[in-house]
Amino acid sequence: MPPTTHARLLRWVDDMATLCQPSAIHWCDGSEEEYRALTAGMVSQGMLIALDERKRPGSFLARTHPSDVARLEERTFICSANAEDAGPTNNWADPVQMKATLRGVFAGAMQGRTLYVIPFSMAPIGSVVAKIGIEITDSPYVAASMRLMTHMGRPALEALGTDGDFIPCMHSLGAPLPPGSRDSSWPCVSDPGKKYIVHFPDDPSIWSFGSGYGGNALLGKKCLALRIASRLARDEGWMAEHMLILHLTSPAKRDYYLTAAFPSACGKTNLAMLEPSLPGWTVRCLGDDIAWLHIGDDGRLYAVNPEAGFFGVAPGTSPRSNPAAISTIARDTIFTNVALTADGDVWWEGLTEQPPAGLIDWQGRPWSPGSPTPAAHPNARFTVSAARCPVIDRQWDDHAGVPISAILFGGRRPGVIPLVNQAFSWEHGVFLGATTGSETTSATIGKTGVLRRDPFAMLPFCGYHMGDYLGHWLEMGERLGRHAPRIFFVNWFRKNADGRYLWPGFGENVRVLKWITECIDGRSVATSTAIGLLPSPGALDVSGLSLPEEAGRDLTGIDVAGWKREVTLIADFFRTLGNRLPPRLASMDEELRQRLDAPNPRSAQAGGAPGGAGGG
Ligand code: SAT
Ligand code: MN
Numbered sequence: 001m002p003p004t005t006h007a008r009l010l011r012w013v014d015d016m017a018t019l020c021q022p023s024a025i026h027w028c029d030g031s032e033e034e035y036r037a038l039t040a041g042m043v044s045q046g047m048l049i050a051l052d053e054r055k056r057p058g059s060f061l062a063r064t065h066p067s068d069v070a071r072l073e074e075r076t077f078i079c080s081a082n083a084e085d086a087g088p089t090n091n092w093a094d095p096v097q098m099k100a101t102l103r104g105v106f107a108g109a110m111q112g113r114t115l116y117v118i119p120f121s122m123a124p125i126g127s128v129v130a131k132i133g134i135e136i137t138d139s140p141y142v143a144a145s146m147r148l149m150t151h152m153g154r155p156a157l158e159a160l161g162t163d164g165d166f167i168p169c170m171h172s173l174g175a176p177l178p179p180g181s182r183d184s185s186w187p188c189v190s191d192p193g194k195k196y197i198v199h200f201p202d203d204p205s206i207w208s209f210g211s212g213y214g215g216n217a218l219l220g221k222k223c224l225a226l227r228i229a230s231r232l233a234r235d236e237g238w239m240a241e242h243m244l245i246l247h248l249t250s251p252a253k254r255d256y257y258l259t260a261a262f263p264s265a266c267g268k269t270n271l272a273m274l275e276p277s278l279p280g281w282t283v284r285c286l287g288d289d290i291a292w293l294h295i296g297d298d299g300r301l302y303a304v305n306p307e308a309g310f311f312g313v314a315p316g317t318s319p320r321s322n323p324a325a326i327s328t329i330a331r332d333t334i335f336t337n338v339a340l341t342a343d344g345d346v347w348w349e350g351l352t353e354q355p356p357a358g359l360i361d362w363q364g365r366p367w368s369p370g371s372p373t374p375a376a377h378p379n380a381r382f383t384v385s386a387a388r389c390p391v392i393d394r395q396w397d398d399h400a401g402v403p404i405s406a407i408l409f410g411g412r413r414p415g416v417i418p419l420v421n422q423a424f425s426w427e428h429g430v431f432l433g434a435t436t437g438s439e440t441t442s443a444t445i446g447k448t449g450v451l452r453r454d455p456f457a458m459l460p461f462c463g464y465h466m467g468d469y470l471g472h473w474l475e476m477g478e479r480l481g482r483h484a485p486r487i488f489f490v491n492w493f494r495k496n497a498d499g500r501y502l503w504p505g506f507g508e509n510v511r512v513l514k515w516i517t518e519c520i521d522g523r524s525v526a527t528s529t530a531i532g533l534l535p536s537p538g539a540l541d542v543s544g545l546s547l548p549e550e551a552g553r554d555l556t557g558i559d560v561a562g563w564k565r566e567v568t569l570i571a572d573f574f575r576t577l578g579n580r581l582p583p584r585l586a587s588m589d590e591e592l593r594q595r596l597d598a599p600n601p602r603s604a605q606a607g608g609a610p611g612g613a614g615g616g
Pocket of ligand 1: 264
């Protein structure tokens with residue numbers, strides 16, 4: 001018996017079951033017993049490996065099919081009624097035709113499998129910003145992961161009542177099991193051209209087919225909380241952003257709430273859980289990937305984390321880079337595509353300096369330091385409940401969220417971009433966010449290490465026209481007025497000519513956060529330059545750090561020639577957004593060029609800085 005009388009929901013589940021032909025239907029209640037049964041079932045079928053109960057209690061390892069290791073941007077579609085509304089940064093397909101295609105590929109797709117119905121809430125149930133989704137999937141890995149990643153189960157279904165709105169999220173591995181056939185340990189569609197991650201923003205609804213991995217399959221995350229939510233947010237006057245949320249406390253016990261947008265696999269989890277190297281400072285984490293931002297009754301901008309867990313990149317996570325994450329994943333964690341140790345624990349590149357002997361790599365093959373490929377897949381992940389994090393903020397699941405005083409943008413930029421730069425105004429901050437670029441990482445399939453523009457770190461996640469999105473940010477600034485948070489651009493990844501990082505990063509990043517709080521408090525620690533407000537000489541606390549000779553100049557100076565090239569690259573990129581680019585952004589690029597041409601772009605730019613809401 002389905003545990004609901006919600007007629008529309010029952011009809012939809014019935015329709016999907018008729019289409020997909022599963023052998024059973026299970027309505028998830030989100031209980032501990034259910035989670036145990038799901039994981040135990042996967043262990044007995046060989047889909048999960050139970051890790052050593054003493055070393056890694058309650059934890060499992062999943063190994064995906066080698067074709068199913070990251071998001072598939074080529075196969076991600078935004079099917080708005082009009083192609084123009086998806087914009088040049090998204091793949092568009094006609095919604096009517098795409099629905100017909102999808103009904104074709106889903107037909108009989110769940111044969112021999114259980115159809116799970118997963119009620120979930122993005123944002124705490126009862127929060128003003130919460131959205132309820134129902135995911136249908138034939139993957140028990142997805143069902144178990146959704147319990148860690150979202151507010152999942154009976155309370156979400158109860159919140160829906162008998163006629164509440166929900167976002168239908170349809171998912172199948174696309175690997176039917178006809179009677180007598182043997183299941184594989186990671187069923188999926190191996191041909192990437194036959195996978196689909198499809199969004200219908202006008203419904204809204206989501207259909208995903210053929211992949212069981214991460215954001216392709218846990219549909220609450222990138223699909224609902226970013227692509228669909230960004231469009232809802234535009235229509236409803238709020239913002240759905242690819243941002244971590246953190247709570248910083250100074251030695252004087254002042255509280256600052258910050259959000260930061262970096263592209264996938266650029267260290268959002270590390271910053272969100274930072275262990276400050278400076279005495280007296282603390283960081284508490286509220287979220288590591290997505291922030292829903294809304295204007296509160298007092299006119300300030302509030303952030304809510306729509307998720308309830310972390311799907312973090314494992315490689316590079318170590319007691320040095322992120323001690324809090326290491327404690328978070330000490331137990332009750334699902335690891336995907338990491339290496340297995342001889343004693344039933346996990347390992348990945350960067351966890352320890354020396355790999356332990358007797359490793360099994362992410363594809364189940366014996367591995368040694370001489371092996372040609374890494375032991376863990378570079379996009380290997382851990383999935384764990386936020387509640388396990390030792391530095392989770394006590395307000396992390398607050399219904400109203402926390403008031404934001406600064407927004408950071410950043411990316412991997414080996415050259416030109418300084419360590420930290422404050423925008424002159426909200427408007428100029430939108431320019432900085434819009435021009436965010438980063439070297440590509442393994443979070444998406446394709447070439448790594450090439451510079452791509454990733455405005456607001458939203459390139460793969462904005463569910464509508466990027467030009468309209470930038471316009472929405474400008475409008476939000478007008479509504480926020482004097483309450484607008486300060487905007488900063490950071491770059492931990494600056495390198496010298498020999499390719500060595502100039503900034504130590506990790507816990508030392510608190511030095512940059514400290515300077516940011518001084519800016520927020522109105523202390524005169526910044527110098528106005530052609531590109532923004534840079535730390536004045538001596539203002540950045542580098543006490544006790546031994547930085548290389550050129551570091552000071554490169555980290556907080558202006559590479560005028562590099563910036564002039566950047567201005568041209570920005571103009572080229574803006575042109576790709578076509579006539580929906582807000583004209584103000586193009587003119588800000590032109591103004592930047594003029595400021596760089598001025599006699600001394602490194603010193604005060606009297607009158608050169610654009611004004612506007614939240615001024616510098
Ligand atoms: O999209 S995922 O959730 O698989 C990971 C990411 O790109 O941040
Ligand atoms: Mn992300």
